[in-house]
Amino acid sequence: xxxxxxxxxxxxxxxxxxxxxxxxxxxxxxxxxxxxxxxxxxxxxxxxxxxxxxxxxxxxxxxxxxxxxxxxxxxxxxxxxxxxxxxxxxxxxxxxxxxxxxxxxxxxxxxxxx
Amino acid sequence: xxxxxxxxxxxxxxxxxxxxxxxxxxxxxxxxxxxxxxxxxxxxxxxxxxxxxxxxxxxxxxxxxxxxxxxxxxxxxxxxxxxxxxxxxxxxxxxxxxxxxxxxxxxxxxxxxxx
Numbered sequence: 013x014x015x016x017x018x019x020x021x022x023x024x025x026x027x028x029x030x031x032x033x034x035x036x037x038x039x040x041x042x043x044x045x046x047x048x049x050x051x052x053x054x055x056x057x058x059x060x061x062x063x064x065x066x067x068x069x070x071x072x073x074x075x076x077x078x079x080x081x082x083x084x085x086x087x088x089x090x091x092x093x094x095x096x097x098x099x100x101x102x103x104x105x106x107x108x109x110x111x112x113x114x115x116x117x118x119x120x121x122x123x124x125x126x
Numbered sequence: 127x128x129x130x131x132x133x134x135x136x137x138x139x140x141x142x143x144x145x146x147x148x149x150x151x152x153x154x155x156x157x158x159x160x161x162x163x164x165x166x167x168x169x170x171x172x173x174x175x176x177x178x179x180x181x182x183x184x185x186x187x188x189x190x191x192x193x194x195x196x197x198x199x200x201x202x203x204x205x206x207x208x209x210x211x212x213x214x215x216x217x218x219x220x221x222x223x224x225x226x227x228x229x230x231x232x233x234x235x236x237x238x239x240x241x
Contacts, residue, residue: 016169055170055213102169112158112177117169 014039016105016118024124030091033121037084037105043067044086045115046078049100058101061086062108090123098125130214135236144201146235148214151195159190159197160215163208164234170213174199201237209239 017036025031037044045068046058057070061080078088084105090097100122104115131149138144150159158177162170174181176188176197187200201208211234 100167104169112175114160114172114175116172117162119167119169122167 016103016116018101018103018118018121020121021119022122022124024126025093026126027093027095029093030089031093031123033088033090033101033103033123035086035088035103035105035118037086037103038116041105041107041116042084043106043108043113043115044080044084045104045106046086046088047102047104048072049102049120050098055102058088093125095125098123130216132212132214132233132235134233135238137238137240138204139240140205141203144204144208144237144239146199146201146212146214146237147196148199148216149196150214150216153194153216157194157216159188159194161186161188161199162213162215164211164213173212204237204239206239206241209237211236 016038019034023031035044043060043062045060047055048058049055058072058076059066059070059078060068061078064080064082075091078086080086086103088101100120102117102120104117106113106115129152132146136144136146158175160175161173163173164170174183174186174188176190178190178194181188189198189200199212213234
C-alpha cells in the first residue's frame, strides 16, 4: 500500500508570495493533518481535516489555510509568505480522527523563503 | 491536550536496550500515547501506540504505569540505524472534540547509537 505522498518535496519562494502544498493520504484514510516542523519549535500542529471538514486547528495565523477534497487529498495554502515560514511542512493521514488510530506521515515539503 | 516532557538526548551502544521515558502529567482519560521515530529530512515514522499497561510489537515495547502520567519506550538491541529523534505524542484526535484543540509534539529525544 502506498504511503502518504507530499508534493513538491522542495520549494523556494520569496517574501510576499503565496504557496500551495499538496498531500495524498494513504488509500482509505479519511483524516489528514498538517504540521510545521522547525528546528527551534519541533512539530507544531496546523490543522486537521476529516471528510472535507476542518476538525481541529492549531495556533497559526489566518495566512495558513487548507482544504480537503472528496477523495481525501488535501492542500495547504500559505499567503503573504514571511521569512519565518521557512520550515518542513508535514502531512499525516489516519483512518479517522480517533486517538487510537495512529497517524502516518509523509516525508514533507521543505519550504524556503528568501 | 497533554504537554509532554522527554530527555533531550541519549547515547547508547549497538546491541544495548534503550529506554526513553516521557512525562505527561496532564494526560486525559481519552488520550492515547504514541511514539514516532524521525530521521533527518524524513517524516516521522509510527513506532507504537498504547493506552495502559504494556504493548509490544516487532520493533519496540511501551510501558505505561497505572496512573498513566508517564510512559517508557523500550528499544531492544539497538543498531546504528536506530540513531534518530524519538517523539512521544499524547492526545485525543476524536472527531467529537471541539475545534480549537491544539496538538503539539514535544522536542523529542535525540538517540545516538555508537558502534
